[in-house]
Amino acid sequence: MNIMISINDIHNNHVLINDVISIFGWIRSRRDSKSGFSFIDVYDGSCFKTIQAIVKKSIPNYKTEVLKLTIGCSICLTGILILSLGKKQKYEIQVLKIKVLGWIDNPHHYPISAKKHTYEYLREVPHLRSRTNFIGVITRIRNHIFYKLHHFLYKKKYFWIPTPIITSLNSEGAGSMFRVSTLNLNNIPVNHDGTINFKKDFFGKESFLTVSGQLTAESYACSMTKVYTFGPIFRAEHSNTTRHLAEFWMLEIEKAFSDLENIIILSEKIIKYVIKFVLNDCEDDIKFLYNHIDKNIFNRLQKFLSSKIIHINYIDIIKILKKSHQNFSHTVYMGMDLMSEHEKYLVDHYFKSPIIIKNYPKEIKAFYMRLNNDNKTVAAMDLLVPDIGEILGGSQREERQMVLESRLSECNLNKKKYSWYVDLRRYGSVPHSGFGLGFERLLSYITGVKNVRDLIPFPRCVKNALC
Amino acid sequence: MNIMISINDIHNNHVLINDVISIFGWIRSRRDSKSGFSFIDVYDGSCFKTIQAIVKKSIPNYKTEVLKLTIGCSICLTGILILSLGKKQKYEIQVLKIKVLGWIDNPHHYPISAKKHTYEYLREVPHLRSRTNFIGVITRIRNHIFYKLHHFLYKKKYFWIPTPIITSLNSEGAGSMFRVSTLNLNNIPVNHDGTINFKKDFFGKESFLTVSGQLTAESYACSMTKVYTFGPIFRAEHSNTTRHLAEFWMLEIEKAFSDLENIIILSEKIIKYVIKFVLNDCEDDIKFLYNHIDKNIFNRLQKFLSSKIIHINYIDIIKILKKSHQNFSHTVYMGMDLMSEHEKYLVDHYFKSPIIIKNYPKEIKAFYMRLNNDNKTVAAMDLLVPDIGEILGGSQREERQMVLESRLSECNLNKKKYSWYVDLRRYGSVPHSGFGLGFERLLSYITGVKNVRDLIPFPRCVKNALC
16 A cells, blocks of 8 residues: 555645645545546545545546546545645645545435535434534544543643443432343343342342443542543433433543632633634634534634633522523522523523532532531532533532531432442542533534534434444 | 642652642651651652651641551641652652641551552452552553553544444454343333343343444544544453453554555554653653562563564464474364464464464454455454463454455344445445554553453452442
8 A cells, every 4th residue: 555645734735746645535526627637526534625636538547437436436546746726725636547446336325425414314324424524523623622631631640540331339310320231131030039130140230331430530539639531421311302412421530639619720721721722723623613503613712711710609590590580490499400491591691601500509419529518518510501501510529438428328328339439538538529521512512513412423312322 | 728749740850949838648658766756758649759758746746646647648748848868769848737638547457558468459449459559550551551542643643433332233253242221120021022122222222332343433434534442342251361351441443545564563553652651751660560560571661662573374373383282272273263372372482572463264253354365364463462462453344345245144144233334335435454452451561460450440350340
C-alpha cells in the first residue's frame, strides 16, 4: 500500500504543490464537464473538507469506470497537487491514475444517497450514517472533547481509575438497573423459599450493570487524592426522551481534601477548557453546526467562556418557582424534587443561562452527600443548562462515619453491603467531593444537537439496540 | 480549604525553600526521637516518594495527638519547606501546625497495617489496597500508559468511537457472554413453543455484554478511515487463571486502506511508544517494581525498544513445535489451535522474546478475517510475549462481500444478524485491518506483575466481584 496522505494533511498545507500523492477515500460527488473531464469530490473523514480531483478523459478507465462512479464508491487516486483555479477550494488534484476499490451495489438504493436524510431515518442505519457530513462532524468533535477532558485531567495529575462496570450494589436511587447473569433462563435455580439462587450465577451473587463509578472511585481518592473514571454507565429506564440513553458515557471526578465549592470551581473550569479548544480547533465542524443545526452556537459557547455561572441555593430556586405564576403540572413546594418543566423554566426563561443549584434537601438526594450544619440540606450541586437541563451533578461526600451510618439507615440501605464504603471513613477519613458529567449531554450542549441519540454511534434505548 | 501543594510538586522543585506550605495526606510512618520531636512520613498518592515532616514537642497537640498518630491517619500539616540534613531525602518540612483529619479506628486491626501483606490478602480488600506502595505504583503507571495510548492515537488523527457495550450479536467465537436483561426472573415470559419471549425484555430482543467493539468500529473506519475504541470488554469464561478477567479493558484500532503488514507495524509502534514514556516518566515507580517484583524489568523493556519483533508464519511455528520434542499435553499438528503450553514454549524457551505469529488456518480463526490467496489461511496475527502469552491480536478484515458471505455460512452464523456488517462491503468497500490490545495484559507485560487481578482496581472473575 502507498503511504497515506489524508485530506486533512493537504488542507493543513503539509503537502507541497506539484507533489505526486495518493489519496484514499470515498466519492462525495461527481460532475462531468462537456469538454471531456470530470470533477470528483472525495472525503476520507480526516476533516470536514473534501478534496476536488480533476479526471481527464485520457485516463484509461475514464469511460469504463470514472463515468460510473457514484456517491459512496471507494477509490484510490494518484495525482499532482495543484493550486485550484476555482474559488471554492485552495487545492485540487490533477489525477494521473484512479483505482476503484469498492463500488456501490445498486446506487439507486444506496441508503446514504446524495439527498438530505432526516435524523430519524439516519438512526435506522447507524452503521452507515457516519458517511454523512453530520455524523462526521459529530465524530470529530466528540473525539476532540473526549481527548481534551483526559488531557486536562492528566495535566492536573488526576489518575484514571477503571472502576468496575459489573456491580452487586444496588442503584443508590440513581434509577433502574440491568441484571448481568449467565443463568439459564429456561432453568433458573431456586432456593427452598422460592427466591432465586444467585449463588449459582457467575459471580455467586446478584449482579448488575453500574449506574455510577463514584463509590469505588472514592476508595481511590482516599489514597491517591485526585482520581477520575470515564466509562459507560447504564440506566434501565423507560424514558423515551431526547435526553436519555440506556447506555451512555460519564466522566466522574473524585478529589480528596476538597469541599463543595472546590468541585464547583473545577466543574466550571473543565467545561470552559474543552469549549475553548473546540472553538479553536474544530472550526469547519462548528461552522457546519452553525449552518445546519444551531445559529446560536458561537454566541452560546462564547458567552459560556466569558461569564461566571450563577450559583444559587435550592431554597431560593423554590422561591423563584413559586413566584413564577407558571402553570406547572407538578406543584411547587419546598422539599420537592425539580422536574424537567421546572428546570426548563429556570434556564430557558428565568435565567436564560446555565445555573448551578446547590444545597438540596437531604430527602431528595443520595445517602452519601454531606449533611450541612442545618441538618436538613446536603452539600450537593447540579449544573443545569438551557434546552437540556442537568448535565453535571456533584456533591461533597459525607466523611463522618457516624453521620454516614445514620444516613444509610434513614435510606433503608443494606449496611452490610456498604461496609467497605464505610471503611473509607473508619480508616483515615478525609473530606472529599466529586461530580459526574454526562458526556453525551455535554456534547448536546456544546454542539446544539438536541437528541443524544445522534451523539453516540449506536444508541441503546428502550426497545432499540441496532447493530 | 488551603491551596493544595502535592508531594509531587515538592519533589519536582515547584516549591521554594523556606516557603510556608500546607500538605494534605496520610501517615506512612512515625518515629519519635528521645530528644523531643517526631519524624512523620506522609504520602498523598501524587508520587511514589513520601515527604518527611519534623514535628517538635512545642506544637500544642504534640502529646495529645501527634504521639498517637498511626499509619493511615489523614492529616493536614502546615510548615516550612527546608533542605533535609538527612541523606535519604532532599526536602523536609518543619511543622508549624498539624491537624488530624481522620483517625484510624482500632489501629491494631487496620487492614493495611505497616507489615508486608500478600497479594492474595490485598485482593480481599480492594477498596483499601490502593493505600499500599504496590497498588499506588500500579495506579500511576496504568494512568500513564492509558493516557499515552490515547495521546498517540490523537496525534495520529485516530478518532475515538464509543462502540456499544450492550449488543445483540453473538460472540463470533470469542467466548461465553453475559446476558443483559430486565426480565423478572421469577416470572419469565415464554412463547407458545416454550422459548423465552425476549420481545418483552428491555431492548425487545436477547442482549449481551460485548466481547469486542471491532465490528461496530469497522463501520466507522469505513467512513472516517482511522478509528479506535477503548472500553470494557466482557467474557463469561470460567478460566480461573492469572491472565483472565471477566471484565477487562481493550484498545481496538481499526484502519481503512490498510493491510495486515500495516497493522503489524502500527501495533509494534504503539507498544514501543508507551514503553518509552513509562521508562522516561515513571522512574520511581519502575524502580519499585525492579526492587520488589521483577529484576528483569529494565532489560526487558529496553530490549523491546531496541529490537524488531520476529514475525513468523503459523506454518513455521508448527514445524518448530513438532521438532521441539517437548512433552505437550495437546499433540501438535498442522491446523491445531495453539494452547498456552505451546505459546509458553515458543516465547519463554525457543525464541525467548516477543513474537508475532501470522497467517493462521481459517478454521481456527473468526469469520471476518481476510482469506489469503491459498484459500486455506487468513491474514491474522497475534503478538505473544514471554510469561503472558497473547497480548494483542489482529487481522486484515475480509472486504470482499461474496467471500465474507460464504465465510458466514461456513461458520454457521445468522446472515440476517450480520447483514448490516455485510453492508459495509456492499457499499464502497475498502481493504481494512485492525487489532485488539488487552490493556491489563499489556500492563502485566510492562510492569512484570503476573496476575492481572492486581492490575485492575476491582477485578471481576468467576465467583468473585468485591465492592
